[in-house]
Amino acid sequence: MKTKVVLNFNPELANQPITNNLIAKHHLNVNILRAEIDEIGGKMVIELSGKADDIRRGIDYLKQNGVGVRPIKEGVRRDDDVCTHCGMCVSICPTKALAYDPKTGKITFTEEKCVACGVCIDACPPRAMEILI
Template sequence: MKKRVTLIFPKRTVQMPVTYRLAKDFNVAANIIRAQVAPNQVGTLVVELSGDIDELEAAIEWMRSQEINVSLASREIMIDEDSCVDCGLCTGVCPTKALTLDPETFKLNFTRSRCVVCEQCIPTCPVEAISTNL
């Protein structure tokens, strides 16, 4: 099973080797989608956790016991087709190729199932046609 979660670390737990502990203690793989972590600052990590459902639940419970805020990611990327000018700048920063340009029409295509909501496309869009639903 897979779950995409956002982890918010208090300053004192930023140095903790969380992904190592998830793998070693709970047999849960953590695919880091986005990270903003610095010493002595609140850190944010968006990860896709995969493993057995019971192990995932135990891992999430352990992280919460370490005062790490865990929230299930339910955001989605939204594209305002009326504002989009199909410039293709977002396709260059999309790590999963969820955003592509049709080679014949040069229209932007968005494959939602490939999107990991890394949000790299949002600041890249010059007309602010890309946002999240939350």
């Protein structure tokens, strides 16, 4: 099983070997898709893969240690009323979460593929994309 989550660390937690514990103690594979740190803490987008029970226990471990855990769906949002379906985002999206559908001519947004990298945000001419993390 695989799942993508957004993690928020406060400055104290930024020094802890949290990711290492996820791998070592909870037998999970952790793929870091995005990571940043500043004076108010750290943010990470990770993909966890492993047994369903291990993933559940891993997420519990993160929460118990004060790490904010949110599903990736809350990473990037598209405002469908603003999107004009031009397609500027399509060629810059590294995971093809934004893609052109030749049948409808519309641009589809598959949230499960999004890694919240944010490349699309300043590329969108009508400003339909918003990053929440």
